[in-house]
Amino acid sequence: MKRKVQLTKARQYKGIIVEPEIREFFIGKVWSRENTPFSKEKIDRYIENNYFKVKPAISEKHSFFPFFNKKYICNRCSNDIQQEFVEFECARCRKICVYCRHCINMGRMSSCTDLLVWNGPSEKFPKHHILDWNGMFTELQQKASKELLDSIIQQRNHLLHAVCGAGKTEILFPAVFHCLQEGLRICIATPRTDVVLELFPRFQKVFPNTVIHAYYGNAPKQKGTAQLVIATTHQLYRFEEAFDMVIVDEADAFPYTYDISLQKAVWKSKKKGAPVALVTATPSVQILSKVKKDGWGYSFIPKRYHGHSLPVPRFESLWFYERQINKGRIPKKLALWTKSRIEQGEPFFIFFPTIHLMQKTAPLFQQIHPDILSVHAKDPERKEKVMKLRNEEIPGLLTTTILERGVTISNVQVAVVGAESKIFTSSALIQISGRVGRNVNFPGGEIVFFHHGISVEMDAARNEILRLNKEGFQ
Amino acid sequence: MNRNEVKNCLLCNAPLNSQMDWKRLFFNRFPKVICQECENQFEWCLHEQDEEVVSLYYYNEAMQDYLHRYKFMHDVLLSKVFREEIYYNLKNRKEMIVPIPMHPEKLKERTFSHVDELLKEARIPYVHLLEKITTETQGGKTREERMNTPQIFKLKKTVQVEGKEILLVDDIYTTGTTIRHAKRVLIEGGAKSVKAFTLIKSGFYK
Numbered sequence: 001m002k003r004k005v006q007l008t009k010a011r012q013y014k015g016i017i018v019e020p021e022i023r024e025f026f027i028g029k030v031w032s033r034e035n036t037p038f039s040k041e042k043i044d045r046y047i048e049n050n051y052f053k054v055k056p057a058i059s060e061k062h063s064f065f066p067f068f069n070k071k072y073i074c075n076r077c078s079n080d081i082q083q084e085f086v087e088f089e090c091a092r093c094r095k096i097c098v099y100c101r102h103c104i105n106m107g108r109m110s111s112c113t114d115l116l117v118w119n120g121p122s123e124k125f126p127k128h129h130i131l132d133w134n135g136m137f138t139e140l141q142q143k144a145s146k147e148l149l150d151s152i153i154q155q156r157n158h159l160l161h162a163v164c165g166a167g168k169t170e171i172l173f174p175a176v177f178h179c180l181q182e183g184l185r186i187c188i189a190t191p192r193t194d195v196v197l198e199l200f201p202r203f204q205k206v207f208p209n210t211v212i213h214a215y216y217g218n219a220p221k222q223k224g225t226a227q228l229v230i231a232t233t234h235q236l237y238r239f240e241e242a243f244d245m246v247i248v249d250e251a252d253a254f255p256y257t258y259d260i261s262l263q264k265a266v267w268k269s270k271k272k273g274a275p276v277a278l279v280t281a282t283p284s285v286q287i288l289s290k291v292k293k294d295g296w297g298y299s300f301i302p303k304r305y306h307g308h309s310l311p312v313p314r315f316e317s318l319w320f321y322e323r324q325i326n327k328g329r330i331p332k333k334l335a336l337w338t339k340s341r342i343e344q345g346e347p348f349f350i351f352f353p354t355i356h357l358m359q360k361t362a363p364l365f366q367q368i369h370p371d372i373l374s375v376h377a378k379d380p381e382r383k384e385k386v387m388k389l390r391n392e393e394i395p396g397l398l399t400t401t402i403l404e405r406g407v408t409i410s411n412v413q414v415a416v417v418g419a420e421s422k423i424f425t426s427s428a429l430i431q432i433s434g435r436v437g438r439n440v441n442f443p444g445g446e447i448v449f450f451h452h453g454i455s456v457e458m459d460a461a462r463n464e465i466l467r468l469n470k471e472g473f474q
Numbered sequence: 475m476n477r478n479e480v481k482n483c484l485l486c487n488a489p490l491n492s493q494m495d496w497k498r499l500f501f502n503r504f505p506k507v508i509c510q511e512c513e514n515q516f517e518w519c520l521h522e523q524d525e526e527v528v529s530l531y532y533y534n535e536a537m538q539d540y541l542h543r544y545k546f547m548h549d550v551l552l553s554k555v556f557r558e559e560i561y562y563n564l565k566n567r568k569e570m571i572v573p574i575p576m577h578p579e580k581l582k583e584r585t586f587s588h589v590d591e592l593l594k595e596a597r598i599p600y601v602h603l604l605e606k607i608t609t610e611t612q613g614g615k616t617r618e619e620r621m622n623t624p625q626i627f628k629l630k631k632t633v634q635v636e637g638k639e640i641l642l643v644d645d646i647y648t649t650g651t652t653i654r655h656a657k658r659v660l661i662e663g664g665a666k667s668v669k670a671f672t673l674i675k676s677g678f679y680k
Contacts, residue, residue: 101551
């Protein structure tokens with residue numbers, strides 16, 4: 001009896017018992033001190049007991065030379081573009097404070113707000129998982145999958161370069177499964193929310209025993225600590241040294257290639273020495289050179305999973321299409337193309353360079369067929385409209401580049417209007433061409449670039465597709 | 475390099491390519507900070523003005539978004555957006571300009587006073603005469619609740635308002651409760667006349 005009392009006393013003396021909720025919430029995250037779902041007193045007590053590292057949200061770097069401007073760095077989004085820092089008279093501190101406009105959408109971080117980083121015991125993840133998938137790999141997929149796994153075991157970065165429709169997601173399964181069984185924490189990041197929403201149910205189905213969370217803007221709250229996180233790259237701002245492995249899917253998509261701080265966020269979110277794998281159909285020159293220079297693992301799949309070649313785009317002139325549309329008529333060739341698609345009962349996408357042009361043409365197309373709809377990035381019914389096309393409720397969709405990736409509709413035919421526009425880079429055009437012929441039953445299909453003069457990017461896209469076809473069928 | 479130089483639209487981040495001309499070179503007091511497209515989305519409130527309360531814009535979707543980003547996401551830089559319009563509307567007013575104050579606790583929470591910042595950016599001198607005594611806000615209340623709120627302001631201790639003409643400034647005018655309360659306090663203190671100026675006029679939708 002006496003001994004028991006002593007024991008409890010000893011335990012009390014040690015400090016506090018960590019609540020699992022708090023640990024689950026904070027592990028691997030960088031979080032604003034003011035905006036936690038827990039009470040202020042509780043957080044303060046944890047800080048006193050050294051369970052958190054506290055750092056200011058904006059740090060200052062003084063230049064080596066006197067009289068030079070000091071430099072600010074945001075500790076959440078790693079932004080160091082000085083124009084995006086704003087100095088203001090802070091009424092709380094009664095002095096000049098600074099905030100970062102780059103990540104203000106996630107709540108303002110200023111130099112007088114603190115960030116919390118978990119410093120307590122780390123989480124142990126279960127090692128028993130089930131891989132519920134019995135698909136078959138093609139030879140090339142098998143090889144790529146093994147190469148990816150080898151790179152992970154050697155803790156080496158990896159680039160998986162595979163054409164659109166090569167079955168990239170499936171290739172990831174063995175690698176993810178391996179990591180899960182080692183009790184490691186994995187993140188699959190992608191620049192697009194649509195892709196997160198598509199990947200999440202697929203992974204949930206394949207790994208039924210694993211805690212998986214999806215993070216994107218306005219995502220619902222999810223319980224527990226996820227061993228597998230599927231997130232948009234923006235959400236990685238919130239993580240720090242959290243993952244033993246990060247996979248970036250669609251690593252060539254806007255805004256990831258364009259926004260350096262997103263790339264920094266990926267590197268910040270992983271633990272030191274943990275490998276990163278990039279998955280893309282159109283790697284940029286920078287990525288390829290990095291692969292060579294730093295000795296990354298590299299796998300290349302030039303062939304689709306069904307073994308048919310990629311559809312090659314056809315160039316079709318559509319002179320002065322803009323002027324004709326402004327006059328209120330659809331260019332003849334485009335109208336004929338659309339009519340023949342409707343006659344043959346094939347679903348179609350027509351890509352436009354700008355929302356403005358698309359909205360101008362939409363009523364004209366509705367004269368051909370009243371059910372033709374249009375979608376763009378700000379359209380709240382985007383998902384529903386794509387579903388309608390998939391269910392064959394509507395004959396076709398007009399769209400901006402927002403549907404260039406991640407959408408799979410069987411037997412879809414694609415036209416690009418104004419393919420010479422600046423927004424259609426070669427990688428965008430390759431992605432758009434990749435929408436066609438993804439189904440085994442309909443491996444062919446038409447991809448037409450309607451243009452007002454052939455651009456260098458159009459040629460580059462076509463040559464790349466021809467090259468891939470050549471390499472796949474040697 | 476000037477840190478505060480604005481190169482992209484503060485609202486949509488599109489690059490601002492303003493052309494240089496003579497007028498801009500010599501009289502450019504307020505360089506543009508938002509693009510033409512964003513500017514067009516704000517709706518001027520030209521009609522239904524009365525003598526007592528002058529408002530500049532309607533509370534449409536674009537304005538709702540602006541106010542949310544400025545007031546609730548605390549993007550202080552957005553106080554620059556309407557500085558030119560505020561300047562031209564207030565520069566010739568002869569009354570004493572008095573912004574509606576915030577409660578000190580609210581001020582600490584928000585870290586800046588949104589009305590003061592608007593005036594500061596527009597380079598309009600102002601005086602604080604009032605103090606707010608409640609921490610509750612008008613937003614999120616029904617019309618009846620707003621109408622029946624007890625007095626929310628009091629005069630600052632050492633100020634003299636007797637015989638003065640006063641122009642109250644606030645960000646948004648909805649039911650007029652805030653302005654009415656402030657006006658009553660000032661009139662009771664002996665002010666000669668009290669008028670009001672707000673950036674936004676909102677119909678009450680709830």
